[in-house]
Amino acid sequence: MEEQIIRTEYSDLMQKSYIDYAMSVIIARALPDVRDGLKPVQRRTLYDMYELGIRYDRPYRKCARIVGDTMGKYHPHGDSSIYEALVVMSQDFKKGMPLVDGHGNFGSIEGDGAAAMRYTEARLQKVTQETFLADLDKDVVDFVPNFDETEKEPSVLPVRLPNLLVNGSDGIAVGMATSIPPHNLGEVIDAAKAYLKNPEISTEKLLELMPGPDFPTGGIIVNKDELPAIYESGTGKIKIRGKVKVEKLKGGREQLVITEIPYPMIGANIAKFLNDVAGLVESKKAPEITDISNQSSKEGIRIVLELKKGADTENLKNMLYKKTRLEDTFGVNMLAVADGKPETLSIRQILEHYIEFQYELTTRKYRTLLTKEQEKREIQEGLIKACEVIDLIIEILRGSKNIKDAKACLTVGVTDGIRFKSEAAKKRAARLRFTERQAQAILEMRLYRLIGLEIQALMEENQKTLKNIAEYEDILENHSSMTRVILREMDAIKKAYARSRRTAIENAEAIIYEEKKIEEMPVMFLMDRFGYAKTIDMSVYDRNKEAADNENKYVFSCMNTGKICIFTDTGKQHTVKVQELPFGKFRDKGVPIDNFGNFSSSEEQIVGIGSMEALKHQKLLFGTRQGMLKIVDGTEFETKMRTMAATKLNEGDELLRVTVTDGTEQVVLQSRDGYFLRFDVSEIPEKKKGAAGVRGMRLAEKDALEAIHLYHTGQEESVEYKDKQLVLNKLKAGSRDTKGVKVRV
Structure with missing residues (x-):
C-alpha cells in the first residue's frame, strides 16, 4: 500500500486529540452514569464478581483474583484503580450502602489503607446481587464488546434503586x-415514588420527603434553608458539624466527647484535627484542655478532650467549630453522564432519569418474560393436544424410519414413508399441524407424562402460564399497571434495606466564639545554638541571667502578644507569633524554632533574630558572604506575612549576618583567607530592603566573608582566631571597599 502524507494544521490536530482524550476520561473513567450511579470501573468490578459466582451466600474469594479477572476482561487501566474501587465499595464509612462485603483489612475511617489485594477477600452484598445484578439474564440492558472484543459486558447495570443519590459519587475528570x-x-425511594406519581412536584416538596444528605459518619447539617437552592441547581456548599456531647466526671470536672464527625474529615483529617487541637492548647488558646485522646474503635468515633474544672464547655465547643475542621464544608456538584454526555443535574432531573430507566428496565424485563411464557404456552398446548391423540402419535413414531419423517408428519401432515395400521389413521395423521417447537417437545416427551396426574398437572401449569401471559400483557400495554409494578418493587427494596437517618439537618446559628484576650506582658525569648526556643517570665530570667546568657545564642525581651522576626541565609524573613512559642520554666528544653515557621533548619540557617516590636524602632545591618553590606530601617520588616524576602542577594550569595546597629560602632569583616578590615559603620549607606547593598570588602576570587563583628569604640573586643585571641581594636583601621590586612598568628 502506497504511503500517504496528510497535511493538517498542528493546532487543529492537537485540539481534536485533546478533546478525544478528555471525553474518554470523562465518560469512560471519572464520572458515574446517572442511571446506575456507577463509574465504569465499579460497574465492571461488580459484573466480574457476578460472572465469577462470588455471591453473598457463597464463600469469599481473594481480591487479587477479582482484580486480575476484571483487568484482563473488562478494565485494562491498571490493577490499582480496580482494587481501590473495590475497597471503597466495601467501606461503610464512605458509602451510604456498601456494595461489596469485604473480609480482612479494608482500611479505617482514620485513613489507614487497605491491606494488599493478595491478603483480602470479598464477595457481593445481598443488596447488590438482588437490586443491581438480578435481571441481567432477562435482556434488560444492552451488552457491548469489551476493549479487545473477546467478551461482552453490560453498558449499564439494571439497578433498581436510585444508587447515584444513595451512595453518592466523587471523581475528577478533565476540566x-x-x-x-x-x-x-x-x-430517596419516597422521593422517587412522589416524583413517579407527580412529575411536576417541586424541589421543596421532594425535600419534605428527602430532607438532604445522610452521611455515613452522621454529623449535623447546619444550613437547611440553603438546601432547596443546592438541589435545584445541582451545585452549592453544605455545612456540616461534628456532634459533641459533654460528659460529667468525678470531682466536678467535665470532658468533651466527639461522637460524630463531618464527612470530609474522614481519613487523614482526623489526625489533622487532633494536631489542630494540640496546637490550640500549645498556643494558650485552649488552656482548659488538659488531655486529648482518640478512643475510636469499630463501635464508632470517640474523641475525648479532658477539661480543667470550671471550664466553659460551650465556648470551647464553639472554638472547636471555629478553629478546627469539626465544622467543615461539603462542596456539591451533581455532575453525571446523562444520555452519553456530562451534565450537572438537579434533584428532579436525577429522579427523572432514574424513573425513565426503571420504565425501560421493566419494559424489557416483561417483554422477555412474556416471550418465554408464550413459548411455554405453545409447548404446553402442543403436549395437551398430543395427549388427546397419543395413540396416533405412537403409531406415527413406530411407523417412521427416522425422526425427520416423524417430525414432518407431525408438523405438515406428510405421511409418505410411514407405515400405518389403517387408512383412517393415515388420514388423521395427514391432518396434524403441530408447530416446529411443539413437534420437538412431543418427540422429547417421556412416557410418564401420560399418567393421569401428570396430564392434570400439565393442564394446571398451562392455566398458570395463560394467567402470567395476561398479566405481562397488561403490564406492557397499560402504563398504570407498569407503574404499580415499579412502585411495588420500590416498596420491597425499602422494606428490605432501608435504615434510620444518621445525619441531623437543622438551621443552626452562626458560631459565636469569644477569644479570651491574653494579658499583655513582657517575656524573655531564649534560643540555644541547636535552635530550641522558648519564652520565660522576666523575673525568672533575672534570677538566672548569667546562665541564660551563657547557654543561649539569642536572648532578648519581647511582648507575649508580639512577633519574632527570623532572618535566614537565603535572604528570607520568617515571622512567628510569640504566643505560639512554649512558655515555661527556665530549664525546659523548648521546641525547635522551625516548627513554628515556614522553613526547615536543614535547608536554611538562621543568621539573625529579633522582636518585631523592637526592630521597627532600630536600624539593621545586613552582610553577605560576598561582602555586600547595607543598613535598613527596621520599619520595613513590620509585616503580617509569615514569610517574605528580607533582602536581595546576588547569584550564589548568602546572607551572613543581620544585627542591630546604632550607626556609631566599628565593623570588622573577616574573610576565610585571613583578611580583616576595620572601618566605621557610618561608611555603610542606608538602603531599602530590596537593594543588594554596597561592597564592604575587596575579596580575592575564591575568598568569602567568614564573620562580621561589631563593637563600640572604646571597649575592647576580641575574637578567637586560629585557637588564639585576636583583639579587634588593635587591627589597623581602614576604609570600606578595600582589601584589608592579612593577619598571621
Whole structure:
C-alpha cells in the first residue's frame, strides 16, 4: 500500500486529540452514569464478581483474583484503580450502602489503607446481587464488546434503586469534577415514588420527603434553608458539624466527647484535627484542655478532650467549630453522564432519569418474560393436544424410519414413508399441524407424562402460564399497571434495606466564639545554638541571667502578644507569633524554632533574630558572604506575612549576618583567607530592603566573608582566631571597599 502524507494544521490536530482524550476520561473513567450511579470501573468490578459466582451466600474469594479477572476482561487501566474501587465499595464509612462485603483489612475511617489485594477477600452484598445484578439474564440492558472484543459486558447495570443519590459519587475528570453526597435509601425511594406519581412536584416538596444528605459518619447539617437552592441547581456548599456531647466526671470536672464527625474529615483529617487541637492548647488558646485522646474503635468515633474544672464547655465547643475542621464544608456538584454526555443535574432531573430507566428496565424485563411464557404456552398446548391423540402419535413414531419423517408428519401432515395400521389413521395423521417447537417437545416427551396426574398437572401449569401471559400483557400495554409494578418493587427494596437517618439537618446559628484576650506582658525569648526556643517570665530570667546568657545564642525581651522576626541565609524573613512559642520554666528544653515557621533548619540557617516590636524602632545591618553590606530601617520588616524576602542577594550569595546597629560602632569583616578590615559603620549607606547593598570588602576570587563583628569604640573586643585571641581594636583601621590586612598568628 502506497504511503500517504496528510497535511493538517498542528493546532487543529492537537485540539481534536485533546478533546478525544478528555471525553474518554470523562465518560469512560471519572464520572458515574446517572442511571446506575456507577463509574465504569465499579460497574465492571461488580459484573466480574457476578460472572465469577462470588455471591453473598457463597464463600469469599481473594481480591487479587477479582482484580486480575476484571483487568484482563473488562478494565485494562491498571490493577490499582480496580482494587481501590473495590475497597471503597466495601467501606461503610464512605458509602451510604456498601456494595461489596469485604473480609480482612479494608482500611479505617482514620485513613489507614487497605491491606494488599493478595491478603483480602470479598464477595457481593445481598443488596447488590438482588437490586443491581438480578435481571441481567432477562435482556434488560444492552451488552457491548469489551476493549479487545473477546467478551461482552453490560453498558449499564439494571439497578433498581436510585444508587447515584444513595451512595453518592466523587471523581475528577478533565476540566470538571463530580461531588454527590450520599442519601438515605428509604427517603430517596419516597422521593422517587412522589416524583413517579407527580412529575411536576417541586424541589421543596421532594425535600419534605428527602430532607438532604445522610452521611455515613452522621454529623449535623447546619444550613437547611440553603438546601432547596443546592438541589435545584445541582451545585452549592453544605455545612456540616461534628456532634459533641459533654460528659460529667468525678470531682466536678467535665470532658468533651466527639461522637460524630463531618464527612470530609474522614481519613487523614482526623489526625489533622487532633494536631489542630494540640496546637490550640500549645498556643494558650485552649488552656482548659488538659488531655486529648482518640478512643475510636469499630463501635464508632470517640474523641475525648479532658477539661480543667470550671471550664466553659460551650465556648470551647464553639472554638472547636471555629478553629478546627469539626465544622467543615461539603462542596456539591451533581455532575453525571446523562444520555452519553456530562451534565450537572438537579434533584428532579436525577429522579427523572432514574424513573425513565426503571420504565425501560421493566419494559424489557416483561417483554422477555412474556416471550418465554408464550413459548411455554405453545409447548404446553402442543403436549395437551398430543395427549388427546397419543395413540396416533405412537403409531406415527413406530411407523417412521427416522425422526425427520416423524417430525414432518407431525408438523405438515406428510405421511409418505410411514407405515400405518389403517387408512383412517393415515388420514388423521395427514391432518396434524403441530408447530416446529411443539413437534420437538412431543418427540422429547417421556412416557410418564401420560399418567393421569401428570396430564392434570400439565393442564394446571398451562392455566398458570395463560394467567402470567395476561398479566405481562397488561403490564406492557397499560402504563398504570407498569407503574404499580415499579412502585411495588420500590416498596420491597425499602422494606428490605432501608435504615434510620444518621445525619441531623437543622438551621443552626452562626458560631459565636469569644477569644479570651491574653494579658499583655513582657517575656524573655531564649534560643540555644541547636535552635530550641522558648519564652520565660522576666523575673525568672533575672534570677538566672548569667546562665541564660551563657547557654543561649539569642536572648532578648519581647511582648507575649508580639512577633519574632527570623532572618535566614537565603535572604528570607520568617515571622512567628510569640504566643505560639512554649512558655515555661527556665530549664525546659523548648521546641525547635522551625516548627513554628515556614522553613526547615536543614535547608536554611538562621543568621539573625529579633522582636518585631523592637526592630521597627532600630536600624539593621545586613552582610553577605560576598561582602555586600547595607543598613535598613527596621520599619520595613513590620509585616503580617509569615514569610517574605528580607533582602536581595546576588547569584550564589548568602546572607551572613543581620544585627542591630546604632550607626556609631566599628565593623570588622573577616574573610576565610585571613583578611580583616576595620572601618566605621557610618561608611555603610542606608538602603531599602530590596537593594543588594554596597561592597564592604575587596575579596580575592575564591575568598568569602567568614564573620562580621561589631563593637563600640572604646571597649575592647576580641575574637578567637586560629585557637588564639585576636583583639579587634588593635587591627589597623581602614576604609570600606578595600582589601584589608592579612593577619598571621
